[in-house]
Amino acid sequence: MLESPVTVIKGIGSETAADLQALGVYTVDDLLMHFPYRYESYHIKDLAQVQHDDKITVKGKVHSEPSLRFYGRKKSRLSFRMFVGELLITAIAFNRAFLKKKITIGETVIVTGKWDAHRAQLSIVEIQFGDKRRGRLIEPVYQTKGSLTVKSIRKYVLEALNVLKQGAIEDPLPVELRQSYKLPDRLEAIQTLHFPDQRDKLKHARRRMVYEELFYFQLKMQLFKYMNRQQGTGLAIPIQSDSVQEFIKQLPFKLTEAQKRVTKEILHDLSSPFRMNRLLQGDVGSGKTVIAAIALFAVMTCGFQGALMVPTEILAEQHAENLYELLQPFGCSVALLTSRVKGKRRQALLEELQAGDIDVLVGTHALIQEEVVFKKLGLVIADEQHRFGVNQRRALRSKGMEPDVLHMTATPIPRTLAISAFGDMDISTIDELPSGRKKIQTRWVKHDQLSDVLSFVSREIQNGRQAYVICPLIEESEQLDVQNAIDVHAQLTQAFPTLTIGLMHGRLTSEEKDQVMEAFKNNTSQILVSTTVVEVGVNVPNATVMIIYDAERFGLAQLHQLRGRVGRGSHQSYCILISDAHSEVSKERMRIMTETTDGFELSEFDLKLRGPGDFFGKKQSGLPDFKIADIVHDFKALDVARKDVERILDSGAFWDDPDYALIRKKLEDQGVFAGERLD
Incomplete structure (x- = not known):
């Protein structure tokens, strides 16, 4: 019954089914899992305990x-005075002239509406006559x-619940777990979530469904990891430790303790018979590229x-350049493949790759095209992995026979989420910056302080340094009153007539972008005005000032990435946020940016502000669309589910205990045991 199409429910025809499909509701189970996003309370309130603008019910x-x-x-306005307790208030109803004949002095009424505490006035949404309210005291929305x-969905859900009650519905959550956490059974919990009669019962029902959803999520992820371990499908690369240590000694700098630790973790994975699926996270400038170079050298x-x-x-191009400098002295051939590599040059490169003459291939999504064939691919690294879709990452991995996979990101995942949300990955964290790096000083200023900012930029440039200026738009917009790169470039050209000022944005061709970037790298241009094109990975150690116009228009992660473009050399660097932020959230973002340069701390804060969907990138992260759980708000439940799943898989109960048969069947139907993977 649960898997039947919604059209089996009385009253749902093809048109209604199409509207439900737009909400992601296809089956009866989907309909029951389309939970209310809030509830209207019709409990009678004491006016002494309500706030201005509350929606309340009084008698x-x-x-x-x-x-x-x-x-x-x-149009009409009807008003009358009524005593609520000892307080005389005014009740107002718009466009309900018919009520005039129904309302009589001395009669008891129950009124629901919006309360204006300043005027002792209630705007009527609903009125009932008599001493007792008809209908539910808590209504789903x-x-x-x-x-x-809302009314029609209530009706369809009620109909579905009535149909289900006529037949036995098995509860897939094992009895042991339900008893352990005193959870109601599934049908009872679903019914309570849709039509609660008490707040306490609603809380317990939500707890049950949140746990179920997070338990399934953890089970899926840990099964991928568990089965990978069981099958031993990795390459077991025989790492030559002496050669790797020699390579590390020849590096132009010493590794930090954190870099040494994650190098050890990655080398261990490469040499094990299990396929590596590791996430390397580190703040901007923490030295992830050198770890990638060590791993690539070990494989080569x-x-x-x-x-x-x-x-x-x-x-x-930047990664290819850096890797060439580090690896070429050791006889490692590094090649670059992007959409710009064409014709005979491209053909020759592909032939060399297939013959095994290229050890390391760096590129964009051009790497996943069909004609790109490796001779013996052992390691795949995806940098800024959240920017690639699941299918792109899978396509690159399929270029070899179960190659080891290393995901890298400079968007730190909050500590509270890393282990639980990425249960199918091992996680390495670089949590310290290379020695000699000075903390970037961050200031928040208003637009009317711009002349002071420009004076500061002038002093830095006189000292031989350079500056980035970031704008949210390329050109003027009628809809948005924010600075744009073209206007700012013109203003700065006027303010600094003796300087060369570059302009970078997404509409330039690749060649034009290269020329602008090259000029800035070589200090031929002293100021670079840009949109967020420079957000990721561009490295100009001589740049010490990052100015961000209308900073309130950027998320915390993006502001932090932009700030990470400076502070890459030995000179003191600065980030100046220009914002006339008005909302409390925007002010809070500016404040936290000035108080910390710790990307993990910022990501925790960003997560609270934006929620997991936006934080991880829509549909890019492999995180499911939770129906009721929220991995931020329900983090404790997520952690409990993770530990329960680890215990169940380690004990073998999942495979043998009949109590888990329904869950095994559900996962089998979803293809979890057929080699499908969560990326």
Whole structure:
């Protein structure tokens, strides 16, 4: 019954089904899992305990004859006075002239509406006559689409529940877990979530469904990891430790303790018979690229090839340059493949790759095209992995026979989420910056302080340094009153007539972007005005000032990434946020940016502000669309579910205990045991 289409429910025809599908509701189970996003309470309130603007229900006696006034076309305003306890208030109803004949002095009424505490006035939404309210005291409110109304969804859900009650519905959550946490059974919990009669019962029902959803999520992820371990499908690359240590000694700098630790974790994975699926996270400038170089070198010395996929051509070129400098002295051939590599040059490169003459291939999504064939791919690295879709990452991985996979990100995942949300990955964290790096000083200023900012930029440039200036738009917009790159470039050219000022944005061709970036790298231009094109990976150690116009228009993660473009050399660096932020959230963002340069701390804060969907990137992260759970708000439940799943898989109960048969069947139907993976 649960898997039947919604059209089996009385009253749902093809048009209504189409509207429900727009909400992601296809089956009866989907309908039951379309939970209310809030509830209307009709419990009678004491006026002494309510706030201004609250929606409330009160009971009282009519004190005055209703007064009716007409205005405009067919519009009316009806008002009357009523005693609620000892307080005399005014009740107002718009466009309900028919009520005049129904309201009589001394009669008891129950009124629901919006409370204006300043005027002791209630705007009526609903009125009932008599001493007792008819209907539920807590009513569900649903998201709707098309011709659907909250009332119609209530009716369909009620009908579905009535049908289900006629047949036995098995509860897939094992009895042991339900008893352990005193959870109601599934049907009871679903019914309570839709039609609660008490707040306490509602809380317990939500707890049950949140746990179920997070338990399934953890089970899926940990099964991928568990089965990978059981099958031993990795390459077991015989790492030559002496060669790797020699390579590390030759690096132009010493590794930090954190870099040493994560290097050890990655080398251990490469040499194990299990396929590596590791996330390397580190703040901007923490030195992830050198870890990638060590891993690629370790693989290359054993006769395997490596691939590094990055989101932009500028970043690909920069990585290829850096890796060439580090690896070429050791006889490692590094090649770059982007959409710019064409014709005979491209053909020759592909032939060399297939013959095994290229050890490391760096590129954009051009790497996943069909004609790109490796001879012996051992390691795949995806930098800024959240920018690639699940399918792109899978396509690159499929270029080899179960190659090891390393995901890298400079968007730190909050400590509270890393282990629980990425249960199918091992996680390495670089939590310290290279020595000699000075903390970037961050200031928040208003637009009317711009002249002081420009004076400061002038002093830095006189000292031989350079500056970035970031704008949210390329050109002027009628809809948005924010600075744009073209206007700012013109203003700065006027303010600094003796300087060369570059302009970078997404509409330039790749060649034009290269020229602008090259000029800035070589200090031929002293100021670079840009949109967020420079957000990821561009490295100009001589740049010490980052100015961000209308900073309130950027998320915390983006502001932090932009700030990470400076502070890459030994000079003191500065980030100046220009914002006339008005909302409390915007002010809070500016404040936290000035107080910390710790990306993990910022990501915790960003997560609270934005929620997990936006934080991880829509549909890019592999996180499911939770129906009721919220991995931020319900983090404790997520952690409990993770530990329960670990215990169940380690004990073998999941495979043998009949109590888990329904869950095993559900996961089997979803293809979890057929080699499907969560990316």
